[in-house]
Amino acid sequence: MKGTKITDGIYRLGVNLGGDSLFEGMWPIPDGVSLNSYIVRGDKTALIDLVEDVGEKPAEFEQAMESLGFKPEGIDYLIINHMEPDHTSWLPEFARRNPNLEFYITAKGAAVLKAFCGIEKNVHTVKTGDTLDLGAGKMLTFYEAPNVHWPETMVTCETSSKILFSCDAFGSYGAITDAVFDDQLSTEQFDFFMNEALRYYANIVAGFSPFVVKAIALLKNLEIKIIAPSHGIVWRENPGAIMDAYSRFARYMNGPAEPEITIIWSSMYGNTEKVATAMIQGARSEGIPVHVYRTPKDDAGFILASAWKSAGLIIGMPTYEYRMFPPMAGVLDMFARKKVMNKKALRFGSFGWSGGAQKELETITEKLKWDFMAPVEWQGAPSGETLKLAMERSRELAAKIKAEYGK
């Protein structure tokens, strides 16, 4: 694994977690994810963020350092933008190798540093506007960015180059192989990383969207030239592209979202499945994008990203023992945790001897402010009339979304 020069004295070190890992122990990353760290060398040398202590990753990280002529013992300062272990779990070993290392971190971060790593010595707490002069024209300025992603998070800017080390903000899933910078991406790769950025955002950051908006407002005044996040591509040609994308992702919480519909359906014995087909057909008849997922077959991480950006949601599930079908209840619980809010919604589903799913759905989504259409429910097998009604109602939802959010 080799490091990459960004500009004179500033370098990226990156390792990839493989596609068989689950990010945060639960999110599928079939195309991997990169863990990025950065070195800024003045008269003194700072390392910004570290790496996860998993498998061979610390060895690969050290190899990348060596490829640029650095070693752990030669680092003067460790800047800890964020204490989540994907960036810090190798820290106890790194600090053991370098007992004179000094740490720069927010006050909230210092408490977490002690809790995770038992480190209290040589810790400097910083707040927005504080600086660290590395000499030779390199100066780091710190900005608190609470809740992007944890409450202790900060971002760091190298003042002379105007490179922002943005930590989780502006990050994406997707392993980094040959292309490190946005200007090295083909159109296909660019679209891939934008999609992976949305999925990363929906999985990791979505619930904190109001804080993302605040952080972007702060950063817009800094005239940033390059965005160097802790996951994904380094944006040196067009940092505005990822900043605008994150502004858009944050906006989806309160709307307007995209004029699209996500249909998530589940079925026990095929009766709800028959109506799902009619629902899909009706929604597509208005010509807007319609994304279809089945639970429990499809993972909630993918469903979440699609639902987050869609103005309309159609939820198909039967009643199960007077309540929601359990796999769908799991998806909706995730929606509530991640604050999938302000959607136009429609539910359909069968019941055997009694309904109940709709009531529970409306209760658990109350705080999410979904605007529900009348549900399509039936006992037993769906009749031709039910199929017709389903098609008509989903078409009506699509027409509403097109009229309200269409460009």
Ligand code: FEO
């Ligand atoms: Fe990449 Fe919130 O850690």
